[in-house]
């Protein structure tokens with residue numbers, strides 16, 4: 116293979132780009148995980164990561180991917196045969212359901228066509244119909260990465276309150292944390308699950324869980340078997356910096372740098388940047404005349420934009436062309452959407468020009484696959500940047 120000059124762009128909706136400063140932190144010599152230096156870093160990370168979750172509660176950090184976080188949320192709060200309610204917004208909501216079933220839980224599923232967010236009224240109806248109050252938890256994916264759709268967690272919480280139902284609220288924020296507001300405390304979420312490889316700008320390897328007092332109380336009577344996933348010894352690390360087993364210590368050192376980068380940019384600016392990038396991607400797609408997968412304009416994600424491909428055009432071929440011709444990697448369709456959509460990731464350590472480059476690569480590549488698009492989508496995305504005003508050296 117001949118060499119491709121220039122930089123490659125990882126525009127997946129996770130794993131995302133890892134900033135150079137984080138890569139340098141990850142490359143630091145591994146520390147004694149039972150030594151004072153590491154324990155000090157771990158305590159500071161656990162103390163500060165709560166801000167990204169919008170919580171003052173301690174956060175448990177497991178060496179795991181997001182799927183491990185799902186399992187931890189379930190085994191610490193539920194018992195075999197418990198009923199849970201979920202809404203199948205897409206591939207990841209369906210995958211969490213599979214985990215729940217594998218653990219022996221009974222799952223009531225509210226179906227969608229994978230093109231819209233959770234309907235809070237449907238949650239309220241299902242909970243009101245549960246006269247016996249046997250549903251123990253509601254499982255929600257905040258940002259459905261497979262469809263580019265964001266659900267309104269505050270509205271879901273309000274619907275649960277309206278139904279006067281005591282179920283726990285467990286929320287997956289794997290692809291929203293660090294990219295869009297997550298308010299564990301204000302939304303009164305019981306367990307907020309996330310992972311390192313998206314808005315936190317790290318490689319895969321950490322599962323993070325913010326846990327309410329209600330969830331901790333639920334654990335007292337929850338009998339699903341747990342050992343590795345027991346969150347109590349993990350929560351103890353907030354005070355001691357000592358983990359029950361070997362933590363992913365370089366990742367925790369890297370997380371220190373990620374948190375510092377987020378704080379230096381300011382969370383408000385981080386969220387505004389993600390909003391702008393979502394608007395840029397949508398402006399280009401709509402200008403091209405292609406269809407956004409998420410059918411509800413108000414629910415279109417600020418972290419990932421999914422685009423339906425015209426019939427007969429396979430996402431794998433388009434993605435391969437983007438990689439070979441431009442060094443750009445974007446996501447494809449998952450599950451029911453396999454070969455039917457492209458997913459442009461715009462979360463993590465991304466700037467305006469990276470989004471413009473990605474959109475330019477798409478505008479050049481798609482016609483080669485027979486996609487008939489109106490040229491000028493990149494211009495439409497640039498107009499979004501211009502409308503947001505430019506940051507000048509003087510400002």
Ligand SMILES: Cc1ncc(COP(=O)(O)O)c(C=O)c1O
Pocket residue numbers: 129180181182183207256258259260261287288289290310319
């Ligand atoms: C919303 C969401 N939840 C859960 C997961 C599963 O996480 P992991 O692949 O880290 O196990 C993903 C992965 O992309 C995701 O996007």
